[in-house]
Amino acid sequence: MKHCHKWGQKLVSNGFRLTVAREVILDILTNTDQHLSAEDIYLTIHPHNPGIGLTTIYRTLELLVQTGIVLKFDFGHGRAKYELSEEYSYKKHHHHVICKKCRRIVDYSDFFEQEQEFIRKAEEELKNKFHFTIENHFIQFYGICPECKPPG
Amino acid sequence: MKHCHKWGQKLVSNGFRLTVAREVILDILTNTDQHLSAEDIYLTIHPHNPGIGLTTIYRTLELLVQTGIVLKFDFGHGRAKYELSEEYSYKKHHHHVICKKCRRIVDYSDFFEQEQEFIRKAEEELKNKFHFTIENHFIQFYGICPECKPPG
């Protein structure tokens, strides 16, 4: 067993078991650089682990979101997408650029200094003005990618 | 008839008719400061216009999104929410702060200068780096509102 992953400890310390299904799902999420839907994960897993059903995937993802290991995104395309949260991912914190036509999602993490500063300040301002405790933020840009752009 | 609304002209000039159902739906959207789901609109309309069905509302909203009159939001709560786009709304451009517990959505449009500047620059950068044509952006902060905060 490879309890070496940070998320393994997190799960166990939260009183959950590190089952095969959960390991497999977390492995997929760890080794992809994409944003996967429950079904994406199911299809990836299924050839090697036909025993793991869609239900388990949904339940595991919900668990992982609750535990803060995974982030759930809604890009408005009818199905939720999941990715490891910054703390458990090799990827840096990033925002998303989404093509309205082909639905391609591009990560964008080359923030200029201003961006970090903006977020920090915005969260502070929201705290002062609305007394919200901000936990996270989603910044998404929608547009047309070069491939989908009409020629000319 | 009150063809006076900006959206009336927009619809007609795009080759669509300004029907009663469409007018009613647009009136609701014009006169609310909330983010309405298809069902919200249906329930608001129904007492006065029992003839307008949910299907029509969905079809109208889709039409309005295509035409750019309405923006569709997905806050991850299972149903899409709609509001007039800046161009057709009395409201200023704004971002959203969402309570994770009670799902309350607060608009937030008191941008400090930095925010506008950040968006302008980000869009420019995305254009240069990924050759995306950016059409709009969604900035959402998630957290816990004061009412939902555990006391103490």
Add this chain to the structure above:
DNA sequence: CTCTCTGCAAAATGTTTGCACACTC
């Protein structure tokens, strides 16, 4: 008279739940 728009009922889609069994501690 044509073409858009609409309601109804049915379908489709993504997600959740009930239940009985399997597995771990």
Add this chain to the structure above:
DNA sequence: GAGTGTGCAAACATTTTGCAGAGAG
């Protein structure tokens, strides 16, 4: 054994679609 975790099938909620009729130009 007690309690967690799971698959299957069924339930669910939201949204979409087929079709035939109503209404506008």
